[in-house]
Amino acid sequence: MRLALLGYEQTASMDRADLIIINTCSVRAKAEQKAFSLLGRLARMKRNKRGLIIGVGGCVAQQEGEKILGRMPSVDLVFGTQAIDRLPRLIQQIETRRCRLVDVEMDEIAGIPEFLNGRRTESQVSKFVTVMRGCDNYCAYCVVPFVRGRETSREPESIIREIRVLVENGVKEVTLLGQNVNSYGKKQGLCSFPELLARIDEIEGLLRIRFTTSHPKDLSPGLITAFGDLEKLCPHIHLPVQSGSNRILKRMNRKYTIEQYLDKVAKLRDTCSNIAITSDMIVGFPGETEADFEKTLELIKTVEYDGLFAFQYSDRPSAPSVKLPHKISEPIKRERLQTLLALQEKFTKSKNKALVGSTQWVLTDGLSKKQASGQADAANPALQWTGRTPSNKIVNFYLDGHPDAKHSLTGQIIGVRIDKAFSHSLFGKAIGAELPAGGLKGVENYAA
Ligand code: SF4
Numbered sequence: 001m002r003l004a005l006l007g008y009e010q011t012a013s014m015d016r017a018d019l020i021i022i023n024t025c026s027v028r029a030k031a032e033q034k035a036f037s038l039l040g041r042l043a044r045m046k047r048n049k050r051g052l053i054i055g056v057g058g059c060v061a062q063q064e065g066e067k068i069l070g071r072m073p074s075v076d077l078v079f080g081t082q083a084i085d086r087l088p089r090l091i092q093q094i095e096t097r098r099c100r101l102v103d104v105e106m107d108e109i110a111g112i113p114e115f116l117n118g119r120r121t122e123s124q125v126s127k128f129v130t131v132m133r134g135c136d137n138y139c140a141y142c143v144v145p146f147v148r149g150r151e152t153s154r155e156p157e158s159i160i161r162e163i164r165v166l167v168e169n170g171v172k173e174v175t176l177l178g179q180n181v182n183s184y185g186k187k188q189g190l191c192s193f194p195e196l197l198a199r200i201d202e203i204e205g206l207l208r209i210r211f212t213t214s215h216p217k218d219l220s221p222g223l224i225t226a227f228g229d230l231e232k233l234c235p236h237i238h239l240p241v242q243s244g245s246n247r248i249l250k251r252m253n254r255k256y257t258i259e260q261y262l263d264k265v266a267k268l269r270d271t272c273s274n275i276a277i278t279s280d281m282i283v284g285f286p287g288e289t290e291a292d293f294e295k296t297l298e299l300i301k302t303v304e305y306d307g308l309f310a311f312q313y314s315d316r317p318s319a320p321s322v323k324l325p326h327k328i329s330e331p332i333k334r335e336r337l338q339t340l341l342a343l344q345e346k347f348t349k350s351k352n353k354a355l356v357g358s359t360q361w362v363l364t365d366g367l368s369k370k371q372a373s374g375q376a377d378a379a380n381p382a383l384q385w386t387g388r389t390p391s392n393k394i395v396n397f398y399l400d401g402h403p404d405a406k407h408s409l410t411g412q413i414i415g416v417r418i419d420k421a422f423s424h425s426l427f428g429k430a431i432g433a434e435l436p437a438g439g440l441k442g443v444e445n446y447a448a
Helices: 002-006 029-047 058-064 066-071 084-097 156-168 193-201 221-229 246-252 258-271 290-303 330-353
Strands: 019-024 053-057 077-079 101-103 126-130 173-177 208-212 236-238 276-283 307-312 359-367 384-388 394-398 413-421 426-432
Touching: 002 084, 019 029, 019 058, 029 053, 053 058, 053 084, 058 066, 058 077, 066 077, 077 084, 084 101, 126 156, 156 173, 156 193, 173 193, 193 208, 193 221, 221 258, 258 290, 276 290, 276 330, 290 330, 307 330, 330 413, 359 394, 359 426, 394 413
Parallel strands: 019 053, 053 077, 077 101, 126 173, 173 208, 236 276, 276 307, 394 426
Antiparallel strands: 359 384, 359 413, 384 394, 413 426
16 A cells, blocks of 8 residues: 555556565465465566566565575565565665665564554455564464564554544454464553454444454453454454364473363353354474374364364474474375364364355355356356355355346345355355344344
């Protein structure tokens, strides 16, 4: 957005771009490899377009800094995770001096920049709002504390101001973001995370609130209660557990046990019976035995997650686990990942199937991908729309009798009767657009 002040605007294709910024992630080796392979392709593009400026930001930039300029002669700018607000100035310097720059300075007490400064935002249904950044947890496999810095939270007033402007511009749902979002405010003595949620819940015109990512140790009783009390807080929590074995959790420095984790899951379900729970898992952490892995599978069976993001462990430079002995071989990691994903697939499918016949209240994002790309079912003339349930499940649906109602459903909460369930989405027919009295929590047959 701020680059618009320098005269830049978004293009639909990279071939037409004068400035390309690659935002990198160093959490897994694969993401880093992909970023470098993209940079290789861009180098070829730059040979035919000499004025093209290529920048690399994010965690790999923070970690590798100047080395990227050495490895990739086509890159003009490397900027770290705290240099994002300095980006316009850096680009201006490159434009005027045709130089190559590196800015990976980090300030432990740096605040999070005020994003608003009175600017208007484009209208979209759902937006992310950063409420804190950085992390003080030092999980053994993670580079976040090294590349994103120490934990810092934004002032609640600044967050509320930003969300109000978003709502004025048509946003209906916000997802509060932070590496360890549920420890918001603790370190600086600001309000607690549940208090922040309660204040956001009062913003008129806002329909839904989500947040990610939570650390299980920071899931407080107050936050659990918020799922029962706050009307706009969606019944979904992403609660990364990483392993089902206490021995491995200790090696990972996760600071909770499986018993404590399960106790919190039970309390969440007591408070909000239809809450959807998703998680992250790492397989093949150094020293993970077959018995440890079996415990992870047992945990999946016990919790019956709505969805899981699972990954094979990979050494990341500067993560403490690099030094741990007993690394697991690639074939074993691959096999464990496949076993885990196959098990989870059963739960995801059966949870989705259980929703067939129910009415789900879907916040409509817009036309479905198929509709937008002209591949919708020709036999059904009704437009197909897409959105999410409060529990964050994707629903594609159509509305009989409104074949020309283009754009009219975007941003509306629509009651959809679910007819079909797939692995990653649901399909149904719209049956109404009125949110019943009592809001989402008062919906009869509400089975999110
Ligand atoms: S809590 Fe999350 S971000 Fe922080 S160190 Fe652990 S895995 Fe990384």
